[in-house]
Amino acid sequence: MGAAAVAVIRLRNPPVNALSLTALQALEDGLKRADADPSVKAVMICGENGKFSAGADIRGFSSPKRHGIALGPIISLIEKSEKPVVAAIEGIALGGGLEVALGCHYRIAHVKARMGLPEVTIGLLPGAQGTQRLPRLIGVPAALDIITTGRHIPATEALKLGLVDEVVEENTVEAAIRLANKVIGQPLGPRRLSLKPVPKLPNMEAFLREALVKVKKQAHGCLAPELCFQAVKAATEQTFADGVRKEQELFNILLTSGQAQALQYAFFAERAVQKWTTPSGASWKSASPQPIHKAAVIGLGTMGRGIVTSLVKANIPVVALEQNLEYLNMGRKAVMLLLEREAMKMEQGAQTLRFHNPARLQFTVDFDVLQDVDLVIEAVFENMALKKEIFQKISRICKPGAFLCTNTSALNIDEIASATRCPQQVIGTHFFSPAHVMRLLEIIYGLHTSATAIATAMQLAKALKKVGVVVGNCFGFVGNRMMFPYVQQAVFLLEEGSRPEAIDQVLEDFGFKIGPFRMSDLAGLDVGWRSRKGQGLTGASLPPGTPARQRHGHRYSPLPDLLCENGRFGQKTGKGWYQYEKAGGRTAKPDPWLHNFLAQYRDTHHIKTRFIDQEEILERCLFPLMNEGFDILAEGIASGPEHLDVIYINGYGWPKHRGGPMFHASTIGLPRVLAKLQKYSEAHPDVPGLRPSAFLKKLVAMGNPPLKDWMSYLSRQSNKL
Numbered sequence: 001m002g003a004a005a006v007a008v009i010r011l012r013n014p015p016v017n018a019l020s021l022t023a024l025q026a027l028e029d030g031l032k033r034a035d036a037d038p039s040v041k042a043v044m045i046c047g048e049n050g051k052f053s054a055g056a057d058i059r060g061f062s063s064p065k066r067h068g069i070a071l072g073p074i075i076s077l078i079e080k081s082e083k084p085v086v087a088a089i090e091g092i093a094l095g096g097g098l099e100v101a102l103g104c105h106y107r108i109a110h111v112k113a114r115m116g117l118p119e120v121t122i123g124l125l126p127g128a129q130g131t132q133r134l135p136r137l138i139g140v141p142a143a144l145d146i147i148t149t150g151r152h153i154p155a156t157e158a159l160k161l162g163l164v165d166e167v168v169e170e171n172t173v174e175a176a177i178r179l180a181n182k183v184i185g186q187p188l189g190p191r192r193l194s195l196k197p198v199p200k201l202p203n204m205e206a207f208l209r210e211a212l213v214k215v216k217k218q219a220h221g222c223l224a225p226e227l228c229f230q231a232v233k234a235a236t237e238q239t240f241a242d243g244v245r246k247e248q249e250l251f252n253i254l255l256t257s258g259q260a261q262a263l264q265y266a267f268f269a270e271r272a273v274q275k276w277t278t279p280s281g282a283s284w285k286s287a288s289p290q291p292i293h294k295a296a297v298i299g300l301g302t303m304g305r306g307i308v309t310s311l312v313k314a315n316i317p318v319v320a321l322e323q324n325l326e327y328l329n330m331g332r333k334a335v336m337l338l339l340e341r342e343a344m345k346m347e348q349g350a351q352t353l354r355f356h357n358p359a360r361l362q363f364t365v366d367f368d369v370l371q372d373v374d375l376v377i378e379a380v381f382e383n384m385a386l387k388k389e390i391f392q393k394i395s396r397i398c399k400p401g402a403f404l405c406t407n408t409s410a411l412n413i414d415e416i417a418s419a420t421r422c423p424q425q426v427i428g429t430h431f432f433s434p435a436h437v438m439r440l441l442e443i444i445y446g447l448h449t450s451a452t453a454i455a456t457a458m459q460l461a462k463a464l465k466k467v468g469v470v471v472g473n474c475f476g477f478v479g480n481r482m483m484f485p486y487v488q489q490a491v492f493l494l495e496e497g498s499r500p501e502a503i504d505q506v507l508e509d510f511g512f513k514i515g516p517f518r519m520s521d522l523a524g525l526d527v528g529w530r531s532r533k534g535q536g537l538t539g540a541s542l543p544p545g546t547p548a549r550q551r552h553g554h555r556y557s558p559l560p561d562l563l564c565e566n567g568r569f570g571q572k573t574g575k576g577w578y579q580y581e582k583a584g585g586r587t588a589k590p591d592p593w594l595h596n597f598l599a600q601y602r603d604t605h606h607i608k609t610r611f612i613d614q615e616e617i618l619e620r621c622l623f624p625l626m627n628e629g630f631d632i633l634a635e636g637i638a639s640g641p642e643h644l645d646v647i648y649i650n651g652y653g654w655p656k657h658r659g660g661p662m663f664h665a666s667t668i669g670l671p672r673v674l675a676k677l678q679k680y681s682e683a684h685p686d687v688p689g690l691r692p693s694a695f696l697k698k699l700v701a702m703g704n705p706p707l708k709d710w711m712s713y714l715s716r717q718s719n720k721l
């Protein structure tokens with residue numbers, strides 16, 4: 001039989017062949033034409049441009065036209081075909097794309113292809129019969145893992161699991177056509193997954209019970225993983241048709257849940273921030289990144305060692321520099337340990353060799369070694385004088401054109417740049433701890449930072465598999481600036497009668513991975529203490545007679561300072577807002593000492609203790625954080641609310657299924673946020689963070705516009721000025 005007997009259906013919807021309404025219609029038409037044409041003996045489905053399909057068009061889920069549009073019936077049509085249908089999987093087959101492939105009778109994949117059902121990551125479940133076909137093909141444990149995590153499976157793993165029939169290194173489409181020709185006339189019954197039973201497990205009930213516990217634990221309040229589980233469970237208990245009905249029912253619950261909307265917003269927000277712009281007109285469109293062949297990290301403390309690890313993992317040669325041999329040896333040991341652990345996590349043990357290649361990772365105390373690096377990341381103590389000294393030195397030593405980055409958490413980028421001869425090369429690259437794990441890289445441009453420096457930092461983020469977010473220069477930048485009022489309110493709530501464990505619980509129930517007090521114990525209370533001493537808010541430089549609970553006419557809580565004065569730095573000392581089993585311990589237990597201490601403190605300062613309910617805790621902590629966000633937007637520090645949301649999801653453990661603080665504000669409704677801030681501000685007039693932002697007030701006055709329109713109200717305002 002010649003190749004002409006095989007009809008080719010090519011999914012075409014650039015850039016990722018998402019299944020839009022038009023694409024679905026074309027697929028259905030193609031199938032029907034092939035079925036009706038007697039000269040066609042087999043069908044091959046592939047994707048345009050080396051990509052099978054990224055699944056359903058995610059934008060379509062929020063379209064009012066979505067009702068009644070289904071992919072499942074088209075997949076049933078594929079499976080029922082009396083002519084063999086072969087899927088040629090190149091690039092990606094994700095979500096609905098993989099479900100199409102599961103409807104085919106044979107699947108052949110390129111060795112570099114990736115497959116998966118990532119619907120869970122956008123708040124959904126595979127809604128085109130995937131939850132019923134996959135367990136029939138590869139068994140319940142593997143299917144459950146793929147569906148509840150959404151992870152991408154490389155082709156080689158897919159072959160081992162039996163997800164694909166063949167993996168090829170050559171032209172996949174040609175191989176699929178060959179296979180289609182070969183199987184013409186062979187019985188298709190055994191190839192129809194809907195007719196197969198779900199493979200039995202000796203202990204299915206116990207397995208499912210344990211799996212549910214695990215899924216719930218990892219979900220942190222996100223609905224989709226548990227509903228994915230329920231759909232797969234239905235496959236083990238019901239017929240294919242009933243399972244599909246259950247899948248539809250669960251899919252519709254998720255589709256109309258606010259969580260799916262939030263997660264899909266987060267998906268597009270992460271992509272939107274890649275298209276950065278600055279108020280001066282620099283943008284991703286015109287700026288080109290410079291290649292980074294070699295980098296350096298100065299300071300191998302908590303952050304430096306993680307940054308070195310991240311660079312090594314990205315295969316970028318690194319010079320790691322410390323102030324003296326003692327610190328260098330400590331830093332070297334720590335980096336080696338991190339690399340060892342990372343190598344163990346990776347599949348190929350050979351990675352270890354690469355990590356240990358001395359030509360690619362050099363430890364030194366000699367600044368002259370920095371002469372030939374393309375980029376330096378400074379991660380020394382948070383001290384302006386020290387940072388300026390280092391920047392002056394490196395701008396002399398490094399070659400012209402080298403990028404000089406600082407990992408400062410809050411300090412002024414322009415002041416640091418002023419110590420150099422090349423302020424256009426200076427940029428903030430704010431990593432988050434642990435730097436080799438956390439996905440966020442806040443990229444801060446100063447007054448003189450060049451567009452090339454921004455583009456290069458963004459490119460670096462990508463190489464490190466991080467999300468870069470470009471923001472302007474102000475104290476604390478975006479993330480930490482929004483965090484200050486949040487943490488401040490948490491401490492004020494303690495003064496007023498609450499406890500660390502109560503506040504943490506409310507915020508963890510909201511979905512934060514860790515509440516503010518557990519977080520503070522983890523990061524070390526001494527870090528903030530040092531910063532407050534530096535700002536003259538506490539310590540020896542505080543003018544005598546300063547009221548204990550007031551600074552510059554505003555409310556101030558000395559509680560964190562008092563804890564530090566008592567040697568309670570958090571986990572590192574075994575005591576902080578909680579007690580730990582030992583110094584360096586990780587299990588936080590409520591501490592009666594602290595409860596007594598709080599009671600005495602309230603007595604001393606004549607604070608009447610009151611019961612504070614969950615609603616107040618949540619609103620007092622979250623609304624000032626959002627409020628600061630509105631000020632940040634109004635000042636032009638970030639170019640849109642998506643930036644703030646991406647920062648909070650990837651750097652501060654904000655629950656992704658709530659879309660980020662600004663998205664959350666929009667779902668609560670800005671009038672309600674404003675009214676509550678007004679109420680709390682009236683009760684606490686000495687707390688500036690509770691005073692509603694002028695921009696928030698303006699948006700409310702303009703009728704609470706949708707988040708995507710917020711920035712237009714600012715540009716109109718500035719145009720008028």
Ligand SMILES: CCCCCCCCCCCCC[C@H](O)CC(=O)SCCNC(=O)CCNC(=O)[C@H](O)C(C)(C)COP(=O)(O)OP(=O)(O)OC[C@H]1O[C@@H](n2cnc3c(N)ncnc32)[C@H](O)[C@@H]1OP(=O)(O)O
Pocket residue numbers: 015016018019020021024054055056057058059060061063065066069070071072092094095096097099118119122124125126127128130268271272
């Ligand atoms: C009224 C019309 C209705 C239409 C809907 C009809 C379908 C109805 C069927 C319902 C039944 C359910 C079917 C199924 O179970 C549900 C799904 O399939 S949900 C989708 C699942 N797939 C995904 O989650 C994949 C998401 N994409 C990715 O992970 C990545 O984009 C990628 C594919 C791995 C590629 O990564 P990169 O190379 O890094 O590129 P980018 O990420 O920058 O993406 C490039 C560009 O493409 C856009 N894009 C990617 N995937 C989709 C998608 N599925 N839908 C729409 N757009 C997508 C992405 O946003 C980028 O564009 P930009 O934002 O930069 O403009």
Ligand SMILES: NC(=O)c1ccc[n+]([C@@H]2O[C@H](COP(=O)([O-])OP(=O)(O)OC[C@H]3O[C@@H](n4cnc5c(N)ncnc54)[C@H](O)[C@@H]3O)[C@@H](O)[C@H]2O)c1
Pocket residue numbers: 298299300301302303304321322323324327378379380381382383386390407408409410430431432433523
């Ligand atoms: N720790 C965090 O969670 C965190 C998060 C984000 C950003 N940051 C910022 O990162 C920077 C580093 O913080 P850290 O927590 O890693 O500090 P750290 O105290 O753990 O480490 C700082 C390191 O810098 C070294 N150093 C000091 N002077 C030096 C010099 N002249 N030359 C070379 N090395 C020198 C020190 O020996 C030390 O090892 C700070 O600016 C901090 O604000 C910290």
